Amino acid sequence: MATKDDHAGSHEGHHVGFWRKYWFSTDHKVIGIQYGITALFFLLFGFILMLLMRWQLASPGVEIPLLGALTPEMYNQFGAMHGTIMVFMGIVPLAVGAFGNYVVPLQIGAIDMAFPRLNMASYHFFFWGGIVMLASFFVPQGAAKAGWTSYPPLADIETMGQTMWLWGMVLLITSSLLGAINFLTTIIQLRTEGMTFFRMPFFVWTQFVTAFLLLLAFPPLEAAGFLQLADRLLGTSFFLPSGLVTAEGPLEVSGGGSPLLWQHLFWFLAHPEVYVLILPAMGIVAEIVANNTRKPLWGYRLMVYSLIFLGFMSFIVWAHHMFITGMGTAISAFFQVTTMIISIPSVVILSALFITLWGGSIRFSTPMLFALGFLPMFGIGGLTGLPLGLAPTDIPLHDTYYVIGHFHYVVAPGTILALFAGIYYWFPKMTGRTLNDTLGKVHFWGTIISMNGIFFPMLIQGLAGVSRRLFDGGLAYSFSEPVLEYNMVMSVSAAALFLFQFPFIINFFMSMKGGKKVEKANHWDATTLEWSATPIMPVPHGNFETVPRVYRDPYEYNVPGSDQPYLSQDLAPPPATRAEALEKVEA
Amino acid sequence: MELLIPYEVTPRRDTGVNNAKLGIWLFLASEVMLFGGLFAAYIFLRMGADAWPGMETFDTHEMATRADQVLSVPLATLNTVILIASSVTMVLSWASLKMDNFKGFRLHMGLTILLALGFLVVKAFEYGSKFSHHVGPDTNIFLGIYFVLTGLHALHVTGGIIVNAYFWGPGTRMWLSGNERDKAHFTNRIEIAGLYWHFVDLVWIFLFPMIYLV
Amino acid sequence: MAEAMTVSDVKKHVRVYLIVFGSLLLLTLVTVAVSYFDMPLGPALAVALVIAMVKGSLVALYFMHLKGEKRVIMWVLAFAAAFLIGMFVLFIASLLDQEMVAVLLRVT
Secondary structure, eight states, rough: TTTTSSSSOOOOOOOOOOOIIIISSSOOHEEEEEEOOOOOOHHHHHHHHHHHHHHHSSSSSSOOOTTSSHHHHHHHHHHHHHHIIIIIIHHHHHIIIIHHHHHHHHHHHHHSOSSSHHHHHHHHHHHHHHHHHGGGGTTTOOOOOOOTTTTTTGGGSHHHHHHHHHHHHHHHHHHHHHHHHHHHHHHHHHHOOTTGGGOOOOOHHHHHHHHHHHHHHHHHHHHHHHHHHHHHHHHHOTTTTOEEEEETOOOSSSSOOOHHHHHHHHHHHHHHHHHHHHHHHHHHHHHHHHHHHHHHTTTHHHHHHHHHHHHHGGGGGGGOOEEEEEOOOOHHHHHHHHHHHHHHHHHHHHHHHHHTTTTTTOOHHHHHHHHHHHHHHHHHHHHHHHHHOOOOOOHHTTTHHHHHHHHHHIIIIIIHHHHHHHOOOHHHHSSSSSOOOOHHHHHHHHHHHHHHHHHHHHHHHHHTOOOOOOOTTTOOOOGGGTTTTTTHHHHHHHHHHHHHHHHHHHHHHHHHHHHHHHHSTOOOOOOOOHHHHOOOOOOTTTTTTSSSOOOOOOEEEEEEOSSSSOOOOTOOOOOHHHHHHHHHOOO | OOOTTTTTOOOOOOTOOOHHHHHHHHHHHHHHHHHHHHHHHHHHHHHHHSSOOOOOTTTTBBOSSSSGGGGGHHHHHHHHHHHHHHHHHHHHHHHHHHOOOHHHHHHHHHHHHHHHHHHHHHHHHHHHHHHHHOOTTTOHHHHHHHHHHHHHHHHHHHHHHHHHHHHHHHHHHHHHTHHHHHHHHHHHHHHHHHHHHHHHHHHHHHHHHIIIOO | OOGOHHHHHHHHHHHHHHHHHHHHHHHHHHHHHHTTOOOOOHOOOOOOOHHHHHHHHHHIIIOOOOOOOOHHHHHHHHHHHHHHHHHHHHHHHHHHHHHHHHHHHHHH
């Protein structure tokens, strides 16, 4: 606002300090990169927590170098924090905060987000939320131990780490809400001329629906968080029933609350949250698949409608996480039906992506490999979910490793592969240099094979009945003996997965300064605006020299009758063809 | 470095609104879900409770059968009137700007802030009388949800006071600059602040009967 | 709509605001008065909710200018309302259903 008389899209030449430029920046691209780097750090940190747990599961009680043997308390802390960090501080910030922030304004032809300073604030809320979470490891008796779901009554009577967890969540939720408001306003208000809703790239659509889910699903969890904070700090007993007895004797509270209330409020968020994790991944994959098959997406509109339907349905399926809480049969039947229905749009989107591959001359670039890896892996994740959506099969499988295997197939070889695909795809835009292909391919094959080595045995262990919460990996139970050997397979795979991230980390940092320079701004011959309308690299504050106008659908590759290999969205149709088209209409 | 974001002041043609207006309504939609979550919790807890309010009255020490035997309906009614009045002065302050009457704006905005402070003072008396009887949020579920719901609402009131005080004081320099675009921008800001303030009123309109009366 | 208002429009609006103010005060009195009738919970809740909804609508329609507001904002609120109602209905239904199960178990 300081420079009102400047025309839109300009950027001033005067220099700003380091802090203003990289830390308190209001430029959506800088904020996107801030989000990306912070989230990648948290992903690595969360993964290391899991490696320590897997060490313990494969060889219970054997000392870890430098750390000593894992205590059960530490194991529980690592488990709770692994889930929290991966979901709320890793994947969502990377998928929404980083890619959403960087790509959405560019793809819709906006010079920035609608509220740049709010955007900065949402990053800083996220950052400090993350710091509070990390700091909770250092308070007396350590971080939260009640799982990423924080079920009461356990969470209500936990140590101080749980309070830190709640405050951290309040900050993270605030960040997500501010971000969601910003994304929705940006997408509705700042689309450039000609960018109608049905000309938006599919990725923008996924961010749009995701933002709606965040906006409307997160507040009930915030409400639940306040109630749990009140339980812990003010002595209320919203989640504590009367007559509760712990190891230290009867609990001195007024009672009368309901632990189920937390579960309802938590899953009212956390089921939409699953779609917050997966939808942006689908969007990234759709961009890359269209670009690398050189074909329009098959059934673009159908995909968009499925997406919207998916968003709606995701609000009324939550209690399929609660089949064993003794819910009535009628309501259980309702949630089973909605759960079966919600699988349909996911299958539609996945099928549309598969059909897009058909008959394409596929470029097996590194991002495309990751995107292709996503498709079957997400398929496995989705299909293994069906038995969990039906009460009769869910009841024996609940809280076993089968559940862990299922949702990790969705988010690890599913979403995380897609996020890697996004990094390889947009890295040239962000830095002006490409990531090394050979290292990228090593990274891809190593990652996908070792991920399957981790998660497939989980499904088998789960079917055998091994509980997901065991500190010793099932050693104490005779029925788990036949599947106990898989613990070693999984842990070795996890270690391999860790090693296979090094090619990526090296690649990432080396290529920033030393990677091959891209020869042209539209490195992938893409049709969408972030590639076709930003000739300057790196993209300056304000994004465009002149704000582009959009004339076409998002994926016009190999258009029949055109002599061009692709027609970018901002390519004006030649006047002659227009006249011809008019003639055709009249005739 | 600051860019001029389109539709900051003027509405976009196809949607008919400016960015801030859409933004505040999105924010209010999330607030609806926040208080909605708490109301859902209230319903859930009340339906599961053996007795409501489930505590003794302060004077006769018999089991209370109605919420108004332990809460002060007169004070809450007074607060309802105060909050409604502040909503009216808020919308009048915006109307004054629309009529280019800055003095009217100052007056009505000032009244809004005073009324809001009055609301908090009454609230403090209400809370104080509970504490003086040695009951608090930890007494039972009813008082717990009463304190959390009204407390969160009071926090929203406090937030509104801060925002409104800014627009009453330092924020006015935008209007006083005399630039037409800035004046329009300031009027927009007052409308946005007003939307938030009316929402706070709206929440109370539902809180009041749900907690105090039934 | 608020953007293109003339001074006389605003003056008309101010009259409306004052009428709404009066109605809100009246309704507040009514809801308090009704609560002293000592009705059973069901009817008392229904009356209180109806009055609250009328009051809420008045605030939203006139003070918040929702009357004649643009479609995009109506859509946002419609989504929020749909999910809110869904949440209430399913919360209540899950409790009632559980009670029914408990009753059935007691009978058999």
